[in-house]
Amino acid sequence: MRINGNTIFIPGATSGIGLALAERLHDAGNTVIVGGRRRELLAEIAARHPGIDTVVIDTTDAASIASAASEVIERHPDLNVLVAMAGIMRIEDWTRPSGFVSTAEETVTTNLLGPIRLIGAFIEHLQTREDATIMTVSSGLAFAPLRVTPTYNATKAAIHMLSESLRLQLAHTSVRIVELEPPSVATDLMPGQSESSFAMPLDAFADEVISILRDEPDVTEVQVERVKFLRYGEARGDYAEVVKTLNASDPHAAE
Structure with missing residues (x-):
């Protein structure tokens, strides 16, 4: 993915990682469209960052995704990058069925069905562009589980394998x-996470991501140094120790 000259849609970018990357990608010379559910937040972002466009979208709603996709493509026919950013992370207690089923369903809808529907809404258009990118967002927890967030872990593992599979299917396309x-990362994804001593500062994370994209335009997995402890535990042969360390620390130790 080249670092500038793109037209990029980032649904789920009204705060946290999404917004931090949207700001930096805009500053790097890209046309950026931010998507979110709350019109007031979108208006604030547009006011603070002249040149960033905004579109209302609820990534848990298939009709909203379809409508937003049509709007984005009509207003920005040069769109060539989709960043499927929106996601939620919830604590679940699977020892009590009434305490996790609805939360698990909401997590699957947001974290897995949302990106699937987004990609489905944009894939035909993206294949008409000479140089296009879909950025999926998994997690270090796709590779090592946090005990208190089982469905989150599972959806992010699914996103990883979805990414691997789509890379194979789309290998002969643009x-x-x-x-x-x-x-x-120090965001509001989980209560208290923005103040957690275990979380990577948001600005440091976003800056490192942009550096990786700039220095490694052919990268397939964007990994800041801090995530490699989780990502490569199995390959290093210390997976059991990684899981033990992760779950002995702060319950918000990874996104």
Whole structure:
């Protein structure tokens, strides 16, 4: 993925990692469209960052995704990058069925069905562009589980394998698949996470991601150094120790 000259749609970018990357990609010389559910937040972003466009979208709603996709493509026919950013992370207690089923369903809808529907809404258009990218967002927890967030872990593992599979299917098209794999980052994804001593500062994370994209334009998995402890435990042969360390620390130790 080239670092500038793109037209990029980032649904789920009204805060946290999504917004931090949207700001930096805009500053790097890209046309950026931010998507989110709340019109007031979108208006604030547009006011603070002249040149960033905004579109209302609810990535849990198939009709909203279809409508937003039509709007984005009509207003920005040069769109060539989709960043499927939106996601939620919830604590679940699977020892009590009434305490996890609805949360698990909501997590699957947001974290897995949302990106699938987004890609489905844009894939035909992206294949008409000479140089296109879909950036998926998994997690360090796709590779090592956090005990308190089983469905989140599972959806991010599914996103990783979806990314691997789509890269194979789209190999002979103009569309590249890039997977972003965050560690724990100081955002509001989980209560208290923005103040957690285990979380990577948001600005440091976003700056490192942009550096990787700039220095490694052919990268397929965007991994800041901090996530590699989780990502490569099995390959190093210390997976059991990684899982033990992760779950002995702060419950928000990874996103």
